[in-house]
Amino acid sequence: MASKLLRQTLTKTNRTAAIRCFFTAASVASPSEYEYPTGITMKGVKISGRPLYLDMQATTPVDPRVLDSMLPFYLSRYGNPHSRTHLYGWESETAVETARAQVAALIGASPKEVVFTSGATESNNISIKGVMHFYKDKKRHIITTQTEHKCVLDSCRHLQQEGFEVTYLPVGSDGLIDLDTRPRIRVEPQMNGGGQERGIRSGTVPTPLVVGMGAACELAMKEMEYDENRIKGLQERLLNGIREKIDGVLVNGSMDRRYVGNLNLSFAYVEGESLLMGLKEVAVSSGSACTSASLEPSYVLRALGVDEDMAHTSIRFGIGRFTTEEEIDRAVELTVKQVEKLREMSPLYEMVKEGIDIKQIQWAQH
Numbered sequence: 001m002a003s004k005l006l007r008q009t010l011t012k013t014n015r016t017a018a019i020r021c022f023f024t025a026a027s028v029a030s031p032s033e034y035e036y037p038t039g040i041t042m043k044g045v046k047i048s049g050r051p052l053y054l055d056m057q058a059t060t061p062v063d064p065r066v067l068d069s070m071l072p073f074y075l076s077r078y079g080n081p082h083s084r085t086h087l088y089g090w091e092s093e094t095a096v097e098t099a100r101a102q103v104a105a106l107i108g109a110s111p112k113e114v115v116f117t118s119g120a121t122e123s124n125n126i127s128i129k130g131v132m133h134f135y136k137d138k139k140r141h142i143i144t145t146q147t148e149h150k151c152v153l154d155s156c157r158h159l160q161q162e163g164f165e166v167t168y169l170p171v172g173s174d175g176l177i178d179l180d181t182r183p184r185i186r187v188e189p190q191m192n193g194g195g196q197e198r199g200i201r202s203g204t205v206p207t208p209l210v211v212g213m214g215a216a217c218e219l220a221m222k223e224m225e226y227d228e229n230r231i232k233g234l235q236e237r238l239l240n241g242i243r244e245k246i247d248g249v250l251v252n253g254s255m256d257r258r259y260v261g262n263l264n265l266s267f268a269y270v271e272g273e274s275l276l277m278g279l280k281e282v283a284v285s286s287g288s289a290c291t292s293a294s295l296e297p298s299y300v301l302r303a304l305g306v307d308e309d310m311a312h313t314s315i316r317f318g319i320g321r322f323t324t325e326e327e328i329d330r331a332v333e334l335t336v337k338q339v340e341k342l343r344e345m346s347p348l349y350e351m352v353k354e355g356i357d358i359k360q361i362q363w364a365q366h
Helices: 002-020 064-075 087-107 120-134 150-161 207-243 272-278 299-303 325-344 347-353
Strands: 040-042 045-047 141-145 165-169 249-251 262-267 314-318
Touching (some): 064 207, 120 150, 141 150, 150 165, 207 249, 272 325
Parallel strands (some): 141 165
């Protein structure tokens, strides 16, 4: 079963790998064609096959070269990096420190400043709570912004309950702020245990995952310019393709200073949840996966000054290394088709087409 799933996953990456001219053990393993199943029904929604994946800000496929770097530490070099008495432990420790240096090189840090955790939520909790708890006798005021990730805002609210003062700064319509960094900030550990990661984060470091992250950072540094140019072209292709066919499309955030793999659009006179449900052949979202269950409009878009109606209609398209032009063109076609279908059912859009300024209408109260 595992090998079948691997073949299915790699079929898609093989196509892009051929374009990019790289070949790895993972990318050439069992290159049989994967036939999409038909008539899939998930959560009451029937679709013809697996949808196009344009939700790269939620998660991304693993680059086969990254998987290649990880496999030995699952299959043969499986030692605990904190076991210092035998070869298996030494191999894993060396691999972890190599990965630490790879991450540091990408972000311009010292390897000693890199601490491995389970992910961004834990890292943000350590950074915010750890700093404030360490300096609690001297510093009890936190300044953050209204557009931060939910794990940041919730950590700040938790500290408010402990008596800390928190200021939530507004941002401009493009969401940009100027940051100054202060080196050598100390933190109080938030987990008790074996004192790994210089006592900041206890728990055994998962060598394969750390090795994969290091390899991914090294690849990102080598191929960043190529990836940025290619993905930027796909982003422009998506935006221009949609705007050429329908009006009332708003880009949320700055177009000049944004991650090129992200395109957050609002569609006037369309309800966002209806659009998401209609786009069942394209995997997209209306915001962070951590808040996707909420029916409220994105608090980030509201902080950017987007009005509530337009915030309710936002769709986030995520483009990645393995996204193809054919997928972008198909996404344009399906998005335009669904927006037009929903607008045909919208009395507000009908009024706008007739030249009525709906903002001037005095709606009766019931």
